[in-house]
Amino acid sequence: MRRPRPSQTPLDPHGIDARGDPAATAIHTEGLSKRYGDTLALDRLDLTVARGEVYGYLGPNGAGKTTTIRLLLGLHRPTAGSGELFGVDAWRDPVAAHRRVAYVAGEPFLWPALTSAETFEFLARVHGGTDVAYRDVLVQRFQLDTRKKIRALSKGNRQKVQLIAALATRAELLLLDEPTAGLDPLMEMTFRECVEEAKQRGQTVFLSSHILSEVEALCDRVGILRKGRLVDQGTLQELRHLAAQTVEVTFAGGTPELPPLAGVHVESAGPNALRFEVSESIGPLIAALSVTGGSSIKTLTSREPSLEEIFLHHYDGSDGRVDG
Amino acid sequence: MASAAVSVASAPGSSAAAGLGAARALARRAFRDARVRTIAFAYLFALYAYIQPVGYRHAYPTLAGRLAFAHSFAGNAAIRLFYGYPYDPVTVAGYCAWRVGGTLAIVAPVFGLLAAVRALRTEEDAGRTELVLAGGVGRGTAYLSAMAAIAAGMLILWLAEFAGFLAGGLAAGGSAYLALATTSLVPVFVGVGALASQLAPTRRIALELGSATIGLFLLLRVIADTSSGAGWLRWATPLGWAEELRPFTGARPLVLLLPVAASALLLAAAARIAAGRDVGTGVIPSRDSAAPRLRLLSSPIAQALRGERGGLTVWLTCTGAFALVLGMVSASISSAGISKSIQREIAKYGSGSIATPTGYLAFVFIFFILAVSLFACAQIGAARQEEADERLETLLAQPVGRRGWLGGRLLLAASASVAISLVAGLLTWAGAVSQGVHISLPRMLEAGANCLPVALLFLGIAALAYAVVPRASSGIAYGLVTVAFLWELVGSLLGVPKWLVEVTPFQHVGFVPTQAFRPGAAAIMVGIGALAAAVALGVFARRDLAGS
Numbered sequence: 001m002r003r004p005r006p007s008q009t010p011l012d013p014h015g016i017d018a019r020g021d022p023a024a025t026a027i028h029t030e031g032l033s034k035r036y037g038d039t040l041a042l043d044r045l046d047l048t049v050a051r052g053e054v055y056g057y058l059g060p061n062g063a064g065k066t067t068t069i070r071l072l073l074g075l076h077r078p079t080a081g082s083g084e085l086f087g088v089d090a091w092r093d094p095v096a097a098h099r100r101v102a103y104v105a106g107e108p109f110l111w112p113a114l115t116s117a118e119t120f121e122f123l124a125r126v127h128g129g130t131d132v133a134y135r136d137v138l139v140q141r142f143q144l145d146t147r148k149k150i151r152a153l154s155k156g157n158r159q160k161v162q163l164i165a166a167l168a169t170r171a172e173l174l175l176l177d178e179p180t181a182g183l184d185p186l187m188e189m190t191f192r193e194c195v196e197e198a199k200q201r202g203q204t205v206f207l208s209s210h211i212l213s214e215v216e217a218l219c220d221r222v223g224i225l226r227k228g229r230l231v232d233q234g235t236l237q238e239l240r241h242l243a244a245q246t247v248e249v250t251f252a253g254g255t256p257e258l259p260p261l262a263g264v265h266v267e268s269a270g271p272n273a274l275r276f277e278v279s280e281s282i283g284p285l286i287a288a289l290s291v292t293g294g295s296s297i298k299t300l301t302s303r304e305p306s307l308e309e310i311f312l313h314h315y316d317g318s319d320g321r322v323d324g
Numbered sequence: 325m326a327s328a329a330v331s332v333a334s335a336p337g338s339s340a341a342a343g344l345g346a347a348r349a350l351a352r353r354a355f356r357d358a359r360v361r362t363i364a365f366a367y368l369f370a371l372y373a374y375i376q377p378v379g380y381r382h383a384y385p386t387l388a389g390r391l392a393f394a395h396s397f398a399g400n401a402a403i404r405l406f407y408g409y410p411y412d413p414v415t416v417a418g419y420c421a422w423r424v425g426g427t428l429a430i431v432a433p434v435f436g437l438l439a440a441v442r443a444l445r446t447e448e449d450a451g452r453t454e455l456v457l458a459g460g461v462g463r464g465t466a467y468l469s470a471m472a473a474i475a476a477g478m479l480i481l482w483l484a485e486f487a488g489f490l491a492g493g494l495a496a497g498g499s500a501y502l503a504l505a506t507t508s509l510v511p512v513f514v515g516v517g518a519l520a521s522q523l524a525p526t527r528r529i530a531l532e533l534g535s536a537t538i539g540l541f542l543l544l545r546v547i548a549d550t551s552s553g554a555g556w557l558r559w560a561t562p563l564g565w566a567e568e569l570r571p572f573t574g575a576r577p578l579v580l581l582l583p584v585a586a587s588a589l590l591l592a593a594a595a596r597i598a599a600g601r602d603v604g605t606g607v608i609p610s611r612d613s614a615a616p617r618l619r620l621l622s623s624p625i626a627q628a629l630r631g632e633r634g635g636l637t638v639w640l641t642c643t644g645a646f647a648l649v650l651g652m653v654s655a656s657i658s659s660a661g662i663s664k665s666i667q668r669e670i671a672k673y674g675s676g677s678i679a680t681p682t683g684y685l686a687f688v689f690i691f692f693i694l695a696v697s698l699f700a701c702a703q704i705g706a707a708r709q710e711e712a713d714e715r716l717e718t719l720l721a722q723p724v725g726r727r728g729w730l731g732g733r734l735l736l737a738a739s740a741s742v743a744i745s746l747v748a749g750l751l752t753w754a755g756a757v758s759q760g761v762h763i764s765l766p767r768m769l770e771a772g773a774n775c776l777p778v779a780l781l782f783l784g785i786a787a788l789a790y791a792v793v794p795r796a797s798s799g800i801a802y803g804l805v806t807v808a809f810l811w812e813l814v815g816s817l818l819g820v821p822k823w824l825v826e827v828t829p830f831q832h833v834g835f836v837p838t839q840a841f842r843p844g845a846a847a848i849m850v851g852i853g854a855l856a857a858a859v860a861l862g863v864f865a866r867r868d869l870a871g872s
Contacts, residue, residue, distance in 0.1 A: 073721050076868040095723045103721035109714040113631065117616035125622050126722045145613070151526075152612035162718075175721075 026204035031081030041067040043228040056219030057208040064228040065208040102166035106177040108158035112151035123165045135168035156182035173204045216307045244277040256292040347469045354473035362477040366484035373488025379817035404549045411573035421572040428506045429566040433513035437534040440517025443470040445530040482507040502571035508583040515590025522597040525606035625732035647748045651755020654681040681761045686835035692748045696775045700783035701801040703737035712872040726865045745775040771836040777846035784853030787860035794870045
């Protein structure tokens with residue numbers, strides 16, 4: 001099913017170039033688009049996730065995260081473009097593609113009359129390759145009562161059933177669509193441990209989420225989706241260049257008067273303190289500070305933008321710098 | 325500003341006004357949810373009410389013909405089994421009271437049950453009741469709103485039937501009363517459905533309880549109408565009350581007190597239980613935990629069979645019980661008093677003579693063909709439900725092919741259809757032989773298997789509808805089967821051209837055991853069904869999954 005990829009494909013500026021080596025690629029899409037009626041749910045997505053990578057797929061509700069996963073799995077048909085899992089187009093050959101994938105849906109849709117244990121048995125038989133011993137460990141760690149019928153479980157517990165079934169397959173690729181929705185904080189920590197373990201075993205993880213701390217803690221690379229378009233992607237380090245860096249300075253006496261500096265926004269942060277939002281080079285600020293108040297500086301802290309700030313930077317509707 | 329002033333001024337009554345507003349909104353919502361079903365049933369009621377007087381006039385234009393009809397066909401115990409007791413089959417109105425009343429009196433309870441379970445138990449299963457009750461709406465208000473919506477649907481049903489009779493040329497007063505006699509069963513079975521919704525922990529169990537109740541009452545009516553000396557049993561079943569209202573044949577409106585009282589009692593009991601139990605549960609406890617039973621989990625098809633086991637058992641039991649009763653009744657069939665001309669009229673149904681036990685059994689198998697065809701639709705409905713509830717997405721994200729999944733479901737449906745058909749043949753034989761009728765087992769098994777060509781045709785068509793228009797597929801499948809069957813019953817009476825009568829597949833069945841099995845027609849029907857199924861597999865493999 002592998003097709004030679006056209007050479008004019010734009011190189012992903014941040015990602016790992018896997019074009020020459022399909023064996024190193026877990027997910028690859030080219031111009032993947034989906035239209036539902038009048039709504040363009042996904043717009044020309046070019047995405048490459050290397051094997052062994054943990055990729056965070058960020059976006060608010062309705063951005064197209066679930067659509068992407070449904071297209072990757074071949075559950076919905078692309079309007080244009082193509083997507084491949086390990087070089088296999090899941091629309092054309094879902095069975096071959098799905099053998100190497102475990103999927104956790106955003107909502108746990110399971111069979112209400114089956115118990116968790118029966119659900120595990122069924123999904124293991126259907127998927128194949130389940131590590132039963134590891135599944136038992138996971139059941140312990142997620143504290144699940146497997147005798148309970150699905151219809152008697154809360155949403156969080158049903159989510160655990162999905163997660164355990166998917167993790168226990170030890171599939172090469174975990175496609176996780178907001179997997180921690182409904183989990184309590186303790187279980188969320190357990191989930192993070194499991195993803196870390198999966199990563200150490202060399203499994204690839206595609207984590208769709210809008211929980212920024214989760215993505216920040218787990219992911220090697222992050223893609224940000226907005227209204228069906230991938231507006232930014234890269235490592236966290238790379239993404240930080242876009243958002244402003246925050247510098248806070250406290251002075252021994254009063255705050256000095258600084259000349260206006262390009263790319264620096266100043267505001268008061270207390271009687272003897274100033275906060276600078278630096279969106280370009282930090283050099284001019286340092287120079288200005290050393291000239292006007294160098295001797296009176298008591299403390300200086302510099303903080304990189306959090307993922308939340310990067311995220312909000314992309315989603316702030318009034319922000320004209322980003323054009324989805 | 326004005327509205328704020330008004331609401332302040334009317335503060336003491338404002339909560340009542342808000343309650344009324346909420347009740348209205350809820351009732352409107354419930355009515356909208358039920359609109360497709362309401363329209364379908366209203367259409368059926370109107371069509372059936374219209375077509376019977378027209379067909380009767382056409383088939384029996386003279387009094388002599390009607391008298392002969394009354395003495396033979398209408399007096400036949402086996403026919404009474406389906407339509408009830410004919411009080412005056414010689415007049416158009418009396419005939420309609422018998423035929424329409426008899427048939428729609430079975431359909432009306434189904435409507436009532438479905439409406440109540442949908443509005444009460446399905447809403448609760450889906451968690452919407454909890455949402456509504458959390459929003460400052462009392463349990464009483466929610467219950468009454470649901471009932472108001474059903475009452476509106478019932479009124480539409482009554483109007484449809486009334487209009488059908490009027491269009492068919494019956495008198496207005498009598499038509500109104502006959503339509504009332506039929507629809508008076510709806511609130512009784514809304515009551516049954518409401519009560520079942522309180523008792524059962526799930527929608528499925530509520531429907532099974534309600535269906536069993538309808539089946540029991542139908543059986544009582546059948547015994548009352550066919551066994552001598554058992555006429556009093558009519559008073560023990562709501563379906564008998566509808567007969568005892570005697571529309572057009574000496575009306576007894578006081579009997580209406582029975583359905584009114586029964587409805588009031590059932591609805592009050594349901595309301596009382598609804599007010600006192602935990603939302604989301606039923607009186608019958610549902611087992612929340614169980615030791616794992618790992619059989620039938622090895623593949624999607626095995627698991628589908630596991631899910632359908634309960635329903636399949638109900639189908640097999642009901643079909644088997646009915647087949648046994650029909651087999652036993654067949655012993656009482658004799659040709660005494662049936663004229664040649666009447667036999668020719670009856671032959672227009674396509675089954676040949678029904679004046680002998682075997683002829684009668686051949687005739688009644690048309691109802692088993694209908695039942696197996698409806699079962700096929702129900703199986704496609706179950707497949708659609710897997711998709712609507714998005715469990716299919718969970719399954720197809722596994723290494724499971726779409727063709728394999730749907731093909732497996734079709735295979736399951738076809739195999740179960742074979743089982744039901746053979747059970748019908750076997751138990752009809754057992755019933756007949758137990759009463760001393762001489763009939764061969766292989767021949768009756770053949771009669772059973774003879775249900776399959778039509779059922780497989782409809783299975784294929786239902787599968788195609790499911791692949792192409794998933795959300796409308798159940799309506800299309802059930803609608804086609806119903807229309808085809810009604811056309812079989814009345815088409816031949818209307819004097820329309822032969823080719824038009826023969827549009828329905830039921831016309832192409834050789835009624836075993838009196839007629840020969842028609843291999844050619846059967847092959848064509850199975851062929852069309854297989855082709856439709858093959859196209860369905862192709863289309864289904866290439867479309868987006870569609871949630872609810």
